[in-house]
Amino acid sequence: MLRFGRASFPDAGEGKARMSVDRSRVGGMALDTSPESPAPVRQIANAIGGWIDRLGAVWVEGQVAQMSRRPGMQTVFLTLRDSVADISVPVTCTRFLLDSLNPPLVEGASVIIHAKPSYYANRGTLSLQARDIRPVGLGELLARLEQRRQLLAAEGLFAAELKRPLPFLPTKVGLVTAANSAAERDVLENARRRWPQVRFEVAYAAMQGSRSAADVVEKLQRLDRDPEVDVIVVARGGGSVEDLLPFSDEHLIRAVHAARTPVVSAIGHEPDSPLLDLAADVRASTPTDAAKLVVPDVVEEQRIVATGRDRLRGGIAALIHREQTLLDALRSRPVLADPRSLIDARRDEVTSLRDRARRTVGHALDRAADDIGHHRARARALSPLETLRRGYAVAQDADGHVLTSVADAAEGAAVSIRLADGRLAATITSTEQTETAETEPIKTEPLKEGSDD
Amino acid sequence: MTDSDTADKNLSYEQAREELVEVVRKLEAGGITLEESLALWERGEKLATLCQEWLDGARKKIDAAIQD
Numbered sequence: 001m002l003r004f005g006r007a008s009f010p011d012a013g014e015g016k017a018r019m020s021v022d023r024s025r026v027g028g029m030a031l032d033t034s035p036e037s038p039a040p041v042r043q044i045a046n047a048i049g050g051w052i053d054r055l056g057a058v059w060v061e062g063q064v065a066q067m068s069r070r071p072g073m074q075t076v077f078l079t080l081r082d083s084v085a086d087i088s089v090p091v092t093c094t095r096f097l098l099d100s101l102n103p104p105l106v107e108g109a110s111v112i113i114h115a116k117p118s119y120y121a122n123r124g125t126l127s128l129q130a131r132d133i134r135p136v137g138l139g140e141l142l143a144r145l146e147q148r149r150q151l152l153a154a155e156g157l158f159a160a161e162l163k164r165p166l167p168f169l170p171t172k173v174g175l176v177t178a179a180n181s182a183a184e185r186d187v188l189e190n191a192r193r194r195w196p197q198v199r200f201e202v203a204y205a206a207m208q209g210s211r212s213a214a215d216v217v218e219k220l221q222r223l224d225r226d227p228e229v230d231v232i233v234v235a236r237g238g239g240s241v242e243d244l245l246p247f248s249d250e251h252l253i254r255a256v257h258a259a260r261t262p263v264v265s266a267i268g269h270e271p272d273s274p275l276l277d278l279a280a281d282v283r284a285s286t287p288t289d290a291a292k293l294v295v296p297d298v299v300e301e302q303r304i305v306a307t308g309r310d311r312l313r314g315g316i317a318a319l320i321h322r323e324q325t326l327l328d329a330l331r332s333r334p335v336l337a338d339p340r341s342l343i344d345a346r347r348d349e350v351t352s353l354r355d356r357a358r359r360t361v362g363h364a365l366d367r368a369a370d371d372i373g374h375h376r377a378r379a380r381a382l383s384p385l386e387t388l389r390r391g392y393a394v395a396q397d398a399d400g401h402v403l404t405s406v407a408d409a410a411e412g413a414a415v416s417i418r419l420a421d422g423r424l425a426a427t428i429t430s431t432e433q434t435e436t437a438e439t440e441p442i443k444t445e446p447l448k449e450g451s452d453d
Numbered sequence: 454m455t456d457s458d459t460a461d462k463n464l465s466y467e468q469a470r471e472e473l474v475e476v477v478r479k480l481e482a483g484g485i486t487l488e489e490s491l492a493l494w495e496r497g498e499k500l501a502t503l504c505q506e507w508l509d510g511a512r513k514k515i516d517a518a519i520q521d
Contacts, residue, residue, distance in 0.1 A: 147493070313519065320511050323466070327504050330473055335502065337472035337492045346487055 013148040020043040025270075049119040051273030057116040057131060060090075064109050065210040069095065080113065080128070081210045083238050084250055091115060093130035101133060103232035105370030108209035109242065110136040141241060143249050149275055152250070157257045158278040164262040166282055168293060169229035172199045173294050174223035174261065176216055178207040183235040187266065195298045201229050207236040224259045231262050234276060247274035256280055266290035278308035373429075406431045461499065466507040473500040 028035070031047070033039045035296050065088055076098050078091040083151040092111060098105060105111065106133035115128035136144075139227045154156065173191065177184045184202065191198045203219035206212045216234065223229045236258075246252065256279045265280035266287045277283040284290035334341045380386070384394070395403040396416045403409055409428045466473075476497040480490060 044468075140517075145490055159501065316511070316515060318514070320508055323470070323504075325503065325507050327470070327473075328506065331501050333477050333481065335477055335494065336497050342487075342490050343496060 007263070018387035019342050042103060045119075045124060049121050052117050052126065053117040055117045057114055058126065060089075060114060061112045061136070063210040064105060064107050064111055067107055068106065069098075073346065077127075078130075079109075080111070083110065086214060090127040091130050092118075092127045093133060097130065097133060099264040101135065103135065105133065107137065108212070108245075110141065110245070127323070138241060141245070145241075145275065148248065148250060148352050149278065154277065157204070157253060162257070162281075164281045165261050166264065167230040168296060169195075170198075170294060171224070172201045172228040172230060174226065174229040175200055175202045175235060176219045176223065176232065177202070177235040177287075179204040181207065181235075181237065183207075185239050185267070186287035187233055187235050187291045189294045190288045194292065195295040197298075198295045199228075201226060208239070208243055212246035213252045214398055216246060217252050217255040220255055220263070224261045229261055232259065233264045233266055233284075233287075233290045233294060234280070235266040235290055236268065237287070242267060244274045247276040252278045254275060264290050264293055385420060390416065394418040402404060406433055409443060462505060464503060466504060469500050469503045469507070473497055475503060476500065 031039050031043070031260040038311040060080070061083070062080040063083055064078055065081040068079075070075050070077075073094050074095050076095055077089050078093065080091045081088040085435070112134045113128065113130045114132040114134075115130045117126060119126055174183065175187055177187065188200060188202075190379060191200070197339045203223055204214040207216070208411075220232060220234065222233050225401075234247070236244075244267060253275050256265075256276060262281040264284050265274075266284040266289065267274050267276060268286075280294055284293050307327070331337060338428045384392075388394070396418065397403060397407075397409060398414055398416075400416075401408070403415065408432065409415055409429055411428050413428045413430060415426050417426055461469075476493050478499070479485065480493050482499065
């Protein structure tokens with residue numbers, strides 16, 4: 001049994017429509033054909049047409065990717081795209097049906113269509129003939145978004161620990177936005193105002209409509225592969241919930257989740273909150289806000305750097321000054337400033353020792369000199385010369401022997417008499433022996449008598 | 454260049470300064486031979502020169518950086 005999984009909704013109104021085919025009847029379509037007896041195209045086309053005609057009407061949901069009204073034609077051709085997969089199917093509907101829709105159908109709108117598959121034999125094309133088209137209501141959209149949010153959140157795609165920090169100075173900023181949009185201008189201008197050297201890699205994508213999500217995913221992945229791109233901004237101005245549907249697209253959310261580059265969502269203004277805001281690493285309230293988040297304010301940074309540099313210089317200058325003062329103090333210490341002081345102390349010591357030595361020796365010499373003088377005086381006092389000066393005389397015989405007895409000299413002998421200042425030559429005329437036996441007076445008397453001669 | 458000169462080049466400013474302080478302390482404390490004190494004084498002069506070179510070099514670097 002074939003079954004269109006997405007083909008029915010419980011509240012679709014007309015009850016469940018199911019397209020089913022009885023295999024035995026399909027088998028019945030089989031014709032007896034062989035290379036010898038092939039079937040003509042019309043027969044095959046009719047057979048296919050007949051088979052498709054037997055399929056019932058279904059309810060199908062998708063997005064209107066394309067819509068072409070051709071002037072003068074009662075039939076309008078639509079392309080209905082799957083909201084997730086890149087699968088689409090042609091839809092035909094009457095101009096009357098389309099014009100009766102309120103609000104009018106626009107490209108990108110989510111719709112539920114009641115349609116019957118139909119085979120156009122002339123061209124061999126298959127299309128769904130729309131019998132009814134119902135735009136998906138806002139409330140239902142929001143309910144479905146909420147459901148998707150809960151599913152993805154349960155899967156952990158919005159987890160806080162997955163959020164990566166933005167680089168301080170990105171090599172390149174990737175920007176996914178619509179060409180020439182206000183969002184593009186806001187991001188570029190504000191970022192350049194803060195940091196004029198910022199480099200952007202801009203990838204234009206459709207930011208609205210049924211192709212938007214796939215386009216954004218593709219551009220996001222391209223930027224993600226660029227090694228120079230350090231952060232990716234997805235920017236778009238505000239819009240209606242329908243306008244912003246692509247930014248809640250499950251594929252886009254998964255692509256953002258898978259990206260290794262940090263992603264900043266910058267969709268619309270504060271009240272709009274597509275799921276991209278939850279999946280992105282950082283949520284910016286507006287494209288202008290995103291510009292502030294991805295690049296630093298260069299003036300502010302320079303001021304911080306300048307302050308830091310001033311403090312650094314002040315600090316190092318103070319340090320060197322302190323060390324210089326210390327070194328100067330060390331060098332000005334006498335032992336270093338005037339190393340002669342080292343010698344001086346010792347020189348003084350030597351001088352003083354020498355003085356002491358000299359003084360000591362001097363004293364010793366003086367004492368010795370005094371001693372000598374004393375001894376000399378004594379010696380002088382003891383010398384016979386003094387005795388001679390007192391009037392004594394020494395008598396000597398011709399041989400120089402001192403006469404100590406009258407017996408030593410006979411009458412007529414020549415003697416030499418020594419006085420204090422010279423000698424007298426004398427001849428003995430007589431000798432007389434005194435009674436006293438003492439030697440000294442005997443010695444002196446004759447001398448005296450002799451000198452009296 | 455002798456080994457001791459090489460060793461001196463590898464001295465950090467703080468090491469040279471600490472040693473200089475120690476040399477001055479020893480010289481001031483006295484109680485050493487003249488030969489020792491002369492050797493210490495020569496060492497002190499050398500260390501003071503090293504320290505001054507460090508400080509001059511640092512000051513030059515800063516001046517150059519500030520010029521930029």
